[in-house]
Amino acid sequence: MTATGIGAPVRRKEDQRFVTGQGRYVDDFNRPGQAHAYFLRSPHAHAAIRSIDTGPAMIMPGVIAVFTGDDLAADKIGGLICGWMIHSKDGSPMKAGPHPALAQGKVRYVGDHVAVVIAETLAQAKDAAEAIVVHYDVLPAVVDTAQAAKASVQVHDVSPDNTVFNWHLGNKDETEAAFARAKHVTKIDLVNNRLVPNPIEPRAAVGEYDLGTDNYTLYTTSQNPHVARLVLSAFIGVAPEHKLRVIAPDVGGGFGSKIFIYAEETVCVWAAKKVKRPVKWTSDRSEAFLSDAHGRDHVTHAEMATDENGKIIGLRVHTTANLGAYLSTFSSSVPTYLYAPLLSGQYDIPAIYCEVDAVYTNTAPVDAYRGAGRPEATFVVERLVEKTARELRQDPAEFRRRNYITQFPHATPVIMTYDTGDYAASLDKALEIADYKNFQQRKQESARRGKLRGIGFSSYIEACGIAPSQAVGSLGAGVGLWESAEVRVNPTGSVEVLTGSHSHGQGHETTFAQLVSDRLGISIDQVSIVHGDTDKVQFGMGTYGSRSGAVGMSAIAKAIDKVIAKGKKVAAHVLEASEGDIEFKDGRFGVAGTDRSMAFGEIALQAYIAHKFSGQDLEPGLKEGAFYDPTNFTFPAGVHICEVEIDPDTGVTKIERWTAVDDFGVIINPMIVEGQVHGGIAQGVGQALLEGAVYDQSGQLITASFNDYCMPRAIDLPAFQVGMTVTPCPSNPLGIKGCGEAGAIAAPPAVINAITDALGHEDIAMPATPQAVWRAAQKARMPMAAE
């Protein structure tokens, strides 16, 4: 290990430019001759378009072109795709309605793309968009998740009952049998509230076309530029794959919302060729609220069966998932294979059966958002486990412990085989840090001040890495989910790593360099991480699902192994020893049993000058690539404990303590990991207490700005007590499990379990706003007053 190697809390290399305003985001790119795009969006949630008259806009100052869906269709530009096929219980494929980049005949949500104006300036484009005359026949809208399948309104012709699929997982018969012999059944109804992602950098795109070379370039806010290129070329058809360069430079947060391939970047690339000018679009915050893919939005009924010993013997779940007006890129996978396979939680549950009905509504498309399916699953499991423990009058921590999986590997009834873990160790550590044994004392002290104190647990598990390819392929993924890396050693011994992962806040430039530093014995200052440009980097799958450590870094490790192997060959020639006698240790190649050795950098130089070996014996150079496809998902898990104090007079919930004990396997940079945990918890607390996208019955988004959509602030959060336990992941060479989503997955049930504990009853929905908590406290007050 080096001072900047694995396990060192190295400060983030990239932060120098981020905190000094030197980051370069898509909107910072201004191309010569650039024009500006502005999208005219539907003001209606559901309407037939009778006519669009672009004539008045065309004659406005500065207007270069105005395009509608007809223009895209005339150029045979395909619609946006959903890349994960889900089959219903009856074997029929999901019902995918058309998803044109610009509306064709119908708009299906407020913010849907009707036309685009390309003008010299953005202000001129906006002025002209106001001059476009659209005649709509406004139709009634369906917005309610639970009612969508019964509504008379039909969003897509292909789906008369607004149902995308009726899917299921698990063993129905065994589950029914378990419930038949259960001593106790706990039931719960839950809503997992819809969220707006709100990365600090809004989406943006610059499309460019080179008439001379027939090459296209797209600068875009993407978490996965190669996937964007593949979809834009092979499916949407805006440009051939080898002619399209996709650049995702510094990206200011994604949380999933920048995985997807949207209408705007599609139109920018296509329009750049049409108008023979670079075309730029940057979302404003209002557009982001309306048109970024939202997250969550589940309505669930779930039941848990326990036997006479307090052992969980069965779980059955019925979920309705709102996918919005169109199927976004990976939308179908989120409430299915990223959801139901996590319903076993950390528990040994022999029988599980889950049904998911996915529905269309006249709302923004819903897709993966930090955690993607796993927060929804964890919310179901952890609310239900908590409620069961309370109904059985058991301590919630001990009830969990009694039901933990303790033997590994463990095959759940819902696909997953957990590889390793020690859930009781995390629980013990969390109870210690949270000072659980003195909780009742603190509760009484709060009561003396007229406050209600509660404690809530969340014993979460997630499946990360989103791999291996064979597995995801068998589940309907349209792509493989491995990762790639190339390690280029320069003659001076410095190293460039080209990675298919993409950093948009995760700190890859630091952690990936730490791996190189650790393995090659050089400083991280000698390492550059190159990502986000399809012209530089070999095909890669991108960053989501906490996969860049476990999968992306494993690919780098594999390439480094090849570099070391090649270096040994070079060293054997230079040091005049047999290859088998060369050892690589502490950054030096040496001959075993002698004091003859050369530094990594010296061997790199020898590899390039190639004076000591013939081209027949050995190729010059030192550069290796690798594709890494893991053998399993990874299974980070942990225990979060939230302690709240409620002011029953106002309904304000204050989080007094937060304990997080996570097992992320091997940790590369504990400071960055802790930061990821903090951010994830903040987002989870946001979902639990503050955030919620609300549409009115006509399909207007009420929470369309920060005036009404409440983001978490520092004042809403306590100081986090973060602890770690480590069981190395056996399915990748680095032992990494992933940490990016844990907080967002763990937090919501911990908060709600704490609030319901404080209130003494279960009736509270997310977000648990002051109003909601006050109302619930009113209900709770009666029996409390009698005590």
Place this chain on the structure above:
Amino acid sequence: MYAFEYHRPTSVKEAAGLAGQAEDTKFLAGGHTLLPTMKLRLAGPANLIDLGQIAELRGIERSGDTITIGAMMKHAEVANSAEVKQAIPALAEMAELIGDPHVRNRGTIGGSVANNDPSADYPAACLALNATIITNQRKIAADDFFQGIFTTALQEGEIITQVSFKVPSQAAYTKFRNPASRYALVGVFVAKHADGVRVAVTGAGSNGVFRLPEMEKALSGNFAAEAIDGIAVATDEMNSDIHADAAYRAHLVGVMARRAVQAAAARG
């Protein structure tokens, strides 16, 4: 934002003259409501008259039992003013509770009072502190000035030059913030004057800021939180939205009023 003509007068007279001559004008003070509205293309005045360079709209002075604040004084300046802190600490604290540091260093008292946003803080202070709104044409009692949401007694082209507050013997402002916008969901300003107690509520009412005579009467008899314990706040003129319905707002008015009285009484 639509294009507009920008004017920057250096005297109130010049500003009023511009407003009289030009079509479709708006005065720009701190711009915290007007500029976002313009950016969203919800407003598009042809002429914007920036009051920021007019020296006579600035200043804070105490004279006997009144404290007078220039209309273009920023919230941060009021919050940090030694005169205000000494004379009416509750007013300085109220200013300190507006928005965030960015807002407090741009937003002005005159802009806030003229805009009369139903969830703004200053209107409650004006009512509770029996303020006089001084314009380039006349003096208007606060009780006559606020006439419903975003509606005031101001005439077209009339410019607020100063706001003059009566110094109370005890006062406090408590605010329950809208969790998202951080504006007042309910804000209650309580002030005890020689001639009685005033209780003003912002954020809650569907017609904007209002007083609570029943509480004022009870508190004038006994300036203690218990005095208003049983007083119910009617829900029929309360705002209702996704953050707080009328019943919750009405409840919060009572809670905030009691807490304001406690805070004021504690000030001694």
